[in-house]
Amino acid sequence: MDVSSPDTDEPGSRVKRLRQATAAAHDQLDRRVMAGRPFADFKRYALFLQVQYRFHAVVDPLYRDGALGHLLPDLDGRRRLALIKQDLLDVAGLIPGDAPQGHPGTIDPTGGLGWLYVAEGSSLGAAILLKEARKLGLSEAHGARHLAGHPDGRGLHWRQFTSALDQVALTGDGERRVAAGATEAFRFVHRLVGDAFGD
Ligand code: HEM
Numbered sequence: 001m002d003v004s005s006p007d008t009d010e011p012g013s014r015v016k017r018l019r020q021a022t023a024a025a026h027d028q029l030d031r032r033v034m035a036g037r038p039f040a041d042f043k044r045y046a047l048f049l050q051v052q053y054r055f056h057a058v059v060d061p062l063y064r065d066g067a068l069g070h071l072l073p074d075l076d077g078r079r080r081l082a083l084i085k086q087d088l089l090d091v092a093g094l095i096p097g098d099a100p101q102g103h104p105g106t107i108d109p110t111g112g113l114g115w116l117y118v119a120e121g122s123s124l125g126a127a128i129l130l131k132e133a134r135k136l137g138l139s140e141a142h143g144a145r146h147l148a149g150h151p152d153g154r155g156l157h158w159r160q161f162t163s164a165l166d167q168v169a170l171t172g173d174g175e176r177r178v179a180a181g182a183t184e185a186f187r188f189v190h191r192l193v194g195d196a197f198g199d
Contacts, residue, residue, distance in 0.1 A: 014178065015162040018117050021179050025186035030125065032190060036197030039132040045143075046093030047196040049084060052146060054100045054192050056081040059119045059185075062112040071113075072164050078120065083146035090143040102191050104184060110174050113165060114181025118189070120161045127154060 038048035056079075062068055063079045088095055107115055126147040133144035140148035150157035170178065 013162075013166045014168075014175065015117070015166055017175070018114065018179060018182050022118070022182050022186055025183065025190070029186055029190050029193065032193050032197075036193060038197075039129075039136055042091045042093075042136065044197075045133070045136060045138070046088065046091050049088045049091065049093050050096050051189065051192045051196045053081070053084045053088060054096055055185075055189050056084055056119065056146075057096075058104060058107070058188065059112075059115050062107060062109075062116055065109060065112065068109055068112060068116070071168050072116065073160050075116075078161075080119075080123075080146045083148075087143050087145050090145075091138070100192055101195065102188060104188060107181065108177070110170065110177045111181030111184070113168060114178040114183070115185040116161075117165060117178075117182050118185035120158065123149070124154060124158060 033048070033051075036044065036047070038044050060079060060081045063075050065075075069075045085095060087093075127149060130140070130144055130147040130149075133139075133147060136143075138144040152160075
């Protein structure tokens with residue numbers, strides 16, 4: 001075994017590196033979403049839901065991936081696509097049928113770890129978005145199901161995911177591919193937001 005492989009000697013945890021590598025992309029996306037005023041009315045909220053639906057339609061196969069399911073806790077239970085679909089039906093939004101521009105196609109499992117980091121991390125900010133959705137009269141039981149926190153608590157549910165992600169053993173350029181996956185995911189969501197709310 002090549003013990004001097006640079007990947008294993010990097011300082012800090014994998015999740016910390018992902019957070020640092022994507023912090024700017026996250027802030028830009030956060031601002032871009034809020035500039036779209038997704039909670040101004042049902043019509044704009046439905047546009048936000050279509051963004052979430054298109055994103056989760058891409059990552060859903062990763063949540064159903066058996067190999068990834070062995071590495072990450074309760075992966076199947078973390079799927080949100082069906083909840084988003086129900087939310088769209090609640091607010092009379094259209095369920096997107098066509099593949100969006102820039103669809104990444106099939107994502108390889110290692111890059112998929114980066115996409116799952118972004119999808120799971122987005123449930124942290126959902127706490128803020130749920131508060132806004134409530135002002136529209138929506139809730140975890142109607143129209144904002146996918147923004148609900150896990151019964152164990154968002155923080156604990158997130159930490160269970162991140163500690164497992166940190167434990168995944170990767171070789172060769174595995175670290176680079178996970179980080180590339182996370183960056184691709186943010187870029188893809190940013191594009192969906194631009195398509196939905198207009199650039
Ligand atoms: C629209 C407005 C958004 C707001 C207000 C928001 C807010 C937040 C907040 C407060 C956190 C927790 C930060 C921390 O505890 O350090 C967070 C984390 C995160 N958010 Fe967002 N977010 C938004 C949108 C998104 C979107 C659309 C995505 C991706 C699709 C996303 C992905 C993430 C990720 C991956 C993390 C975890 C970062 C980490 O701790 O490693 N966020 N967000």
